Amino acid sequence: MSYGSYGGPRHGGGRGRRGGGGGGGPRHNHPPPERPEVKIKRAIIKFGDSDDPTPVDELSRAAEYLRDKLPADAAAVAQGFKIGICEEPHKIPYYATLLAIVSSGTLQEDSSASGAANLTRPVLEDLFKAFQSSLDALSWRDIRFFTLFFAHLTNLGMINTGSVVALLQSYAAVLDEPGVSQIRATNASRCIGEGLIRAGSSLNSSHSSAVTDLVAAIRTYHDSISDAARALYHPLPSLTLSSTPAQSEKAHELLGSLIVSLDSLAQDNWALPICIPQPETESSVIPQILRLTSEDRMDVPSVLVPPEVEGEEKVGAEETGVEWWIRMYDDELTPSPATPLGYTLRTLFVDMINIYEVNRKEGARILMEIHRWLSPGTFRLEGDREATGIILQNCLIEAVLSQLFHLPRSTLKLMYHAALINELCKLSPQTVGPAVGKSFRKMYSLLSSPDPVDDGAAGLDTRLAHLFVEWFALHMSNFGFAWVWKEWVPDLELPEYHPKRGVMRRVVDYETRLAYYDRILKTLPGPMADPEAGVVPGQAPGPTYAYEDSDHPHYQVAAGLLTMIKDRAKADEVTAHCLKLARSVPIQHMVMQALLHVGSRSFSHFLNAVERYLPLLRGEAGSDVSTGEKNKEKARIILCAAGEYWERNQQMVGVVFDKLMQYQIIEPSDVVDYAFELSAKGGGTPGLSCERWLLVEAALNKANGRVVSAKRKVATLNKQEEDRRARAIANAGGIGMDVDGDAQPGTFRKHVFFTFTNSF
Incomplete structure (x- = not known):
């Protein structure tokens, strides 16, 4: 990233025409120059995306560039930081350090500079306003990202610890609300817990009792969730309401993992998880940061989390507040989510996966380069067979699948998750391919339990089994339907309605839809291709016309x-x-x-x-x-x-x-x-067979869709009626005009009634 003549010609010496003389070569239609504020925002958003080995190498140049733009362009700088914080969470530690360097540079130039002269003060004030806007809109993901940013600024001595503790306590107040929804309480708990993960050391040194109370508040709320509510969304349904050891080893709950991670950090004196970078500790950065006095530090404004709007329609995936993550690999390949390292990486990857839904190719590229933004040594070095440690590609695949295999619905569409994995495979087939293969085998093994009575769990939830079939077939279609089918042949001896037999049939059915019957038949081993095995139908899919035979009576x-x-x-x-x-x-x-x-x-x-x-x-x-x-x-x-x-x-x-x-x-x-x-x-x-359940699901969705459509029509009619009455009152001068004189009593109610009933 260039912070000098940003946006100018890359090579210089360019001309508007080619050739010389009066021949008139082709003209170059250059785009209009970018506005200064756009250049500033782009420079901040693109921070660290240069060819420098690490983002640390770019901090000094970026800070110098921003210093030249302040205070005149403080609004543009703040907007750039706001976009970066909310859309690039992997850069948050570096954004905080960058702001601290900009602030320290001002103090170094004038040692008598007071807080009022700090160039970053208007930037922070604008960021506080942006945070308040996110809070008013209850945009919980943005609220959480701002909280992480404030936590890093606290570690850098730019924000007073007391104000951050008060901020976390305002989230804790949500947990005490009567009748608080699970999703609201979970979001508030995450803001508290993830803020403590980043700033626990700074906060605990001066507010240890408050930190203990915050962790206790999360634990109290988590304990209040009934076993039935947690078991309802477990990927491996339990035969009883209580969790079993077999379940605990195969899946981890989000809030439970957060609490265990916080307890572990508390025992370790709130040391940062090893994956979170600390650019302020680099030898090249230490001289650039000066600690502000307590008088010059800023306070996060006091806030209250606004209540939820009753009756507001929720759009998107169903959120329950109870989230389980399936483990795909052993601890040698991916960290357990119930550790500070595992929880931090999983939540970071999940956030990035959800953010980059709009551009899977860019998302895959950034995820594969995420190691640049984390502490060195977080992942195992590629190409070193003797190296130990967790593997980035396995962590990414496990994070994607935790969102795909999510109950009651995937967080995003199956097609996006499958396409993202496909892009990751293209970028690094030698490392991502084996990770995907291991996940296939893991999901297949989870379909049933060899001893359900002892394990207390019968096998994978049927909804997730269906998603596994769809994803498996879709992924195979991108790679020639090549799979080690012989691994499944021994399971042909299982009963016809065994989950693994059912998955075999449905996989072949979905692959046939994505290709054609003879193509899929050639990929299968002989025992599976035999119609007697019950995996492949004896005939290709096609119609059966009941009156085709001339001997039919009709x-x-x-x-x-x-x-x-x-x-x-x-x-x-x-x-x-x-x-x-x-x-x-x-x-x-x-x-x-x-x-x-x-x-x-x-x-x-x-x-x-x-x-x-x-x-x-x-x-x-x-x-x-x-x-x-x-x-x-x-x-x-x-x-x-x-x-x-x-x-x-x-x-x-x-x-x-x-x-x-x-x-x-x-x-x-x-x-x-x-x-x-x-x-x-x-x-x-x-x-219900799987096929007939899909028919029921489609019918229920159709009926629910009609109800939602009818509600929207009624809301539109109500709005139109209110506007009509307001215009009538305005036209009459507002005197004695409650309703339009031409309106017939009951006409509007009849209109609404017929609109609603006609939807069905």
């Missing part, structure tokens, strides 16, 4: 109906034709199968057929949009016809059902009823 009738639909006869003509058929003819079944048969060539063919004969389908499904009446039996026949047609391709069953619900041909409740019915064929297993 073959002629079905052929006539199919011809009309193929010829694109009008919907009312097909309806009239169906009314003339004998009662013994299964009309609903035949119509659905005919439409599916015509639309089986592609998804667009299917949609065209459904949209063309929408009135016919609604009539045959017993759905009357005008009256709202439903015929459950007719809807069941429609669903059964679709399920039978795509019996050999369960993916298409879900697609068809989704479109039938979208066009309100059937209702979500019809799909739920269908899924819970016992199989029409003999030998069906009671309950």
Whole structure:
């Protein structure tokens, strides 16, 4: 990073034209020059991204550059720091040191400079305002990052310890709120705990009793969480409500790990975890930092955490406040999250993974270079076979998977986590590839317990098992479906409904969707490829038209109906034709199968057929949009016809059902009823298979989506009504105008009622 002529020509001597004379070579359309404040913010955000061996080598140049910009551009400098703190948490220790060097440089130039003359004071004041804005918005991640920044400034002697203790105590007050939600309390606990991890030594030296009370507050809240609440989201469901040793070894809870880490630090006199860098202790930096007197140090303003807004819609992944992290590797490869080192690294990596969702390639690159921003010796040196210590790539994969295999939902979409791992593999296939392979084997081994009674846990949660299947198949599709399948062959001796057998079937099914039947068949070993093994179906996925055989008793009738639909006869003509058929003819079944048969060539063919004969389908499904009446039996026949047609391709069953619900041909409740019915064929297993559970989940999501949509429409109507009344009052001069004189009593309420009911 250049801090001199930032943004200028890199090589100089450039001309606007090529060649000479009057020939007129091509013009270069240079972008407009950056505004000064943009240059300043960019310089701060890009700090440490140069080719220097470590960010420490850049501190002096960056500090000199910022000194030249202060105090005139204090707002731009503060904005740059704010962006860096909230979007680049790995740079927070260096940002704090950089600000301390800038401040110390002013004092070195004028030893009589008072706090009022400190150039960094307006910058810190603006950062305090930005922190307050994050607090008002309850942006907990930004609140936590600001707290870490203030903690590092406390270690550098720029902020008074008493104000930081008061800040942490304001978070502790959240834990005592009556009826506080788990997610709110967990976020507050993390702000306290992670602040103590960074500044525990400085705070404990002058406020030891307050530090002890803060740790006790986190512990008290954690103990108040019921065993049932914690067990509900455990990746390895327990056979009892109490945690077992087998569970404790395979997964760690976030808050529990934080408390154990704090206890460990307290016993070690609050020494910083070895991964957190201390650039202020470098020999080249020590002379540049002068300790401020207590009078010159600033105080973090007193704050109160605002209450949550009741009834506010939560957007995004479901947050519960109880988070478990699955262990993928041994302690020799990755540190336990229940240690200061393991907890600090895991939370840092998780934050960065979530931040860089918008740019997975950049996120993968920065994660692979994260060792530059941590203390030397944190990770094992690459290429040294005799070296010991934890491995960066394994730590990264474990962090990504902790967010993918998160209950009740992944923190972000499966596609992002899978794509991020794919990018990491591209950057370092020799190191990331083996880490991914180990995680595959670990997840497969967790599917079942060899002795569930002694372990107290039956195996991996079914939701996580399904995610494992999807991720495994997706990852294999990027690497030629190459896997050591022979490792799974011995498990073919397990019972048919064993979790490992189920995973085998679903993996092959998902891989077939991502490729094609014959391609996947060639990758499997003989025992798995044998249809008798129950892993691979005997035929490629495809439709099964019930009236294909000429010996079928309704073959002629079905052929006539199919011809009309193929010829694109009008919907009312097909309806009239169906009314003339004998009662013994299964009309609903035949119509659905005919439409599916015509639309089986592609998804667009299917949609065209459904949209063309929408009135016919609604009539045959017993759905009357005008009256709202439903015929459950007719809807069941429609669903059964679709399920039978795509019996050999369960993916298409879900697609068809989704479109039938979208066009309100059937209702979500019809799909739920269908899924819970016992199989029409003999030998069906009671309950829900994985495929039918996916149908239920899609139906529930569709119903919930309609409720959310209806709520938004009602909120919009309420807002429009309020605006209309406000305009009417304003136009009338505000005298005696409570409502618009033209409004009919009850009209608005009727409008809202019909809007809500029509959504269903």
